[in-house]
Amino acid sequence: MSDFPRSLLEFQRRFPDERACASYLAKARWPDGFRCPACAHDKGWELSTKAFTWECASCGKQTSVTAGTVMHGSKLDLTVWFWAAYLMATHSNGMSARQLWRQLGLGSYKSAWLLCAKLRRAMVAPDRSPLQGVVEVDETTIPYRSNDDPPAGGRGRSHDGKILVAGAVEIEGRAPGRVRLAAIADGSAATLHAFIAANVSAGATVKTDGWPAYQGAPGVSHEPHVVGSMAAHLVLPWTHRLFANLKRWALGVYHGLRRGKHLQSYFNEFVFRFNRRKTRHAAFRSLLGIGATIKNSTYKMLTGPEATV
């Protein structure tokens, strides 16, 4: 949509109140005008007694414009949701719950944290289709910390006190396309082949630094570039840039990542943001759970892995 706000001021003008947000949701749900999700009748009216709810003229079914979105049933104002999603989608480093709490003047840190957690759910599966064409694949280690520890140091493929991360970058001409990241247990062939199988299309060409474990990954052509570690950034420039950005982001936003069950969700957040760096509007809609695919004017809530088309 070309009218997506490009600045905070534009955003404020576009979504000044609950009514403006509700109209936007109605338009997203019914781009060609109201259509009943139960009987497909195209006549209905907005109820004056129930906020943001439409009633079908034929079967009487009532449909809220927030049904199926992350906002449904929430006590928070739609404007708060819209602001939070906009800040999260457009701020290049993202927003922590603490930042949202302050920026939006929310009542408690806990409600900011819950708001954040709900929006982040849309980031769970960064993309549906695997990477294609020529894909750089590499691994790196990043320091992790416990609550009390400073980040640990170290170099090379040994990874004591570090998180081992596999990354993949699709090459589109002279620029990076989409990316993927995953925490991995080790640098073995089994692990790296599984990473490639999960993230790279069959028939793609995988470009690596020649680490022997990459050899023989099924379904892809392998293009090893055996180099000394000093020149790796020349051979695999995009994965190196990806890892550098990831490390800077992890330090800047989270003061270093922690090992544990949330680790992959941090990677997913980074990947979500990276892959939508040129399509902030799509990111905004994905975060709010506004259906990315609207077929036959029937609004479909995408949940789970499909939620972030």
Ligand SMILES: [Zn+2]
């Ligand atoms: Zn109906």
